[in-house]
Amino acid sequence: MTDTYFVAVDWGTSGFRLWVIGRDGTVLDSTTAPLGMSRLKRNDFDRVLEESLDKLGIAQDVPAIICGMAGAAQGWCEAPYLCAPTRLDALGEGAVSVRGATRNVHILPGVKQMAPANVMRGEETQIAGLLHAEPSFAGTVCLPGTHTKWVQVKDGAIQHFETCMTGEQFAFFSQTSVLSHSMILDGWSDNAFRSAVRLATQDPVAVPRRLFSIRADMLVRDQDSATARATLSGLLIGQELMSVVHYWRDQSVTLIGAPPLCEIYLMALDVLGVGGRSLDVETTTLAGLAAAFHIQTGTVHA
Amino acid sequence: MTDTYFVAVDWGTSGFRLWVIGRDGTVLDSTTAPLGMSRLKRNDFDRVLEESLDKLGIAQDVPAIICGMAGAAQGWCEAPYLCAPTRLDALGEGAVSVRGATRNVHILPGVKQMAPANVMRGEETQIAGLLHAEPSFAGTVCLPGTHTKWVQVKDGAIQHFETCMTGEQFAFFSQTSVLSHSMILDGWSDNAFRSAVRLATQDPVAVPRRLFSIRADMLVRDQDSATARATLSGLLIGQELMSVVHYWRDQSVTLIGAPPLCEIYLMALDVLGVGGRSLDVETTTLAGLAAAFHIQTGTVHA
Structure with a gap:
């Protein structure tokens, strides 16, 4: 069996999705729960993560990387926004280490835009995943959902976006x-x-x-x-x-x-x-989390 | 004390408002309750009306005239829509007598428009009130609210409208x-x-x-x-x-x-x-209900 390498989490407003990633980049296991930021207090995040990983038998020395609303001011630990235009490989560098967490946990920043004012948390990681697969991608990405994002990508960076x-x-x-x-x-x-x-x-x-x-x-x-x-x-x-x-x-x-x-x-x-x-969307999110993890840890892309 | 002449009711989706009108056109009494169409079954309307009037001491031989959602298909008794363009003095003629009601009750029709499709119930009575005060009015009436209506009025008639x-x-x-x-x-x-x-x-x-x-x-x-x-x-x-x-x-x-x-x-x-x-809006609604009552009963305007 492949060694467990890290845990990737997309932690949104209404739920979270977690994947266990092996050293060869494969998904070894995954789980999901309706325990999003809007239903949790700051102290709940660590417990929810550890209980989920405990059920999957993941040891406490396996690190986790998280994107999404867990990094909002009202989430687990605020990961300050990068400011557009911003390169997507800056996500890993901007990752915030969560103090007091049971394991090594990093949360990726979202992206803000000053004029016109705009914010995203989570979508930037999906775009990082797209750029990992297609490093020279340039053009428009649309991420439809509750709050649909329209993003202009060029030179490996989010240039500007609308919601x-x-x-x-x-x-x-x-x-x-x-x-x-x-x-x-x-x-x-x-x-x-x-x-x-x-x-x-x-x-x-x-x-x-x-x-x-x-x-x-x-x-x-x-x-x-x-x-x-x-x-x-x-x-x-x-x-x-x-x-x-x-x-x-x-x-x-x-x-x-x-x-x-x-x-x-x-x-x-x-x-x-x-x-x-x-x-x-799952492939893209995972690729973005993995790319950010490798930059954050200074390791080479799988 | 002035004789009681009739009862005017604006019965909407979320509540109703009732006025007791004297022979000289003055408001003798009024009441309001959060018992609109959305909270009532067909059989409830008569009871709600009679209980309200009983508290005000109004005898059962006093007739009532009603505008609004009480006349919808899912209301008390359907009062079929007039079709725009329509003269507002047709409201009284289009009033529907409620069978089985404790007292003499008439409900005024709403107005529909076929192309583009549109409907109103209640606003037409307010416009009738405006025309009662200003018979030669021509122009645009805007009735802001949950569903704002824009109405073109000319020649005593609703010509067309938007919501x-x-x-x-x-x-x-x-x-x-x-x-x-x-x-x-x-x-x-x-x-x-x-x-x-x-x-x-x-x-x-x-x-x-x-x-x-x-x-x-x-x-x-x-x-x-x-x-x-x-x-x-x-x-x-x-x-x-x-x-x-x-x-x-x-x-x-x-x-x-x-x-x-x-x-x-x-x-x-x-x-x-x-x-x-x-x-x-209260003056206008009352004037519209009174004008329609006089046409419906064949009496002269107060």
Whole structure:
């Protein structure tokens, strides 16, 4: 059996995911738990990590490297932001050693941008993973999620980035707002989605008045749930795309995120005649954590 | 003491407000309760109305006229929509008599629009009240609220209208979304509001990427809660204004709504050099209910 080398952790707002990495770079084991920053106090992090590793039989001399919200001011131990533009190989150098932790634990910094103000924690590590696999990559990376990031990468560095709250807005409109009454049944319509993306990108200013129409279309025209859901998604993503038009115009987009969400973004970009590809988010995160670990420890990349 | 003539009720989604009207048109008494359509089953409406009137000592031979969501399909008794364009004096003729009610109860219809699809229930009665006071009124009426309505009125009729979900969105962003962490303290800044309205109206397409900046501005620049709240409001209202630009460009706007909300909308319109005035929503609603009651009963206006 391969020796255990280190533990990599993506510790976010709502949960964390942990991988045990061998000396040859393979994943020996992994686990996940719904114990994100928002549910933990500062003193809880060490216990949660040790209990998880204890169950997997990992000795206390195995070091851990962590990315994500565990490094926020209200997380385990604040890892100050790097300031964009910033090279991604600086992540390992910027790693903060957690004092008082049971084992050797380092947390990677996030990235901030002063003007316009913006922050990320976690996405920078995924981009580091992309650059590890493709060191000369230059172009736009989109990381769709609760808070979708659009990032311009060049010369091994994050040049600038934008955040749109599209995922959080979709959840609100579809689950809580008055529109939720029109989406009680699930379902999805590619045609309705494409049509809404077209509407929103041709006339983004109209989106605010088109949202309530989703409800009205059900009341006066019996529009079905699948059409309503896909229309909402298309309007919001279309509006987002126009807001970050300088990130995708005349270039292909590299997506890193949950596969179903990447599919939807690729479809929206396709409506606009823009090409794209989607990368596996787990592979990318792991590669970023491993690259940062090797820089932080001064060892050679696996 | 003046004889009791009829009871007027504005029965909405979250609550209802009831006024007892005398033969000379004066308000003899009033009450309010948090018992809106969303908290009631069909069989509850009669009981809630009778219990309220019993407490006020109103005899069962006094008729009632109701506007709002009590007339929705999921309300007390469906009052089918009038279809815009529609004259407002048709509200009384369209009133539906509630079968099986303890007293003589009529519910006013809402108004629907087929293309683009839209619906209102309650606002049409307020506009009827405005037209009762100013029969030759023509122009734009804005009724700000959870779902703000923009209505074009001409020839005593609703010509067309739009709905923006700005109020519901503001509540979500300020109370639930990640932005809420930047608005834990209350407060308001007129300067920040005006500045955000200016930004959003000059570049409405940028609003989706500017929203998260409210959070980032707090994290990287210590922006205060008052600035954050007012900026959010200004971005959302500015975005709404650009979405309905054809309703206010080159004309003054008549606002009907809660006074603090009307103030904010007047300030936003002022940033754009647009004049406006605000009318008392209670007076307007009552005037609309009274006008409809007189038409429904074939009596002369008080």
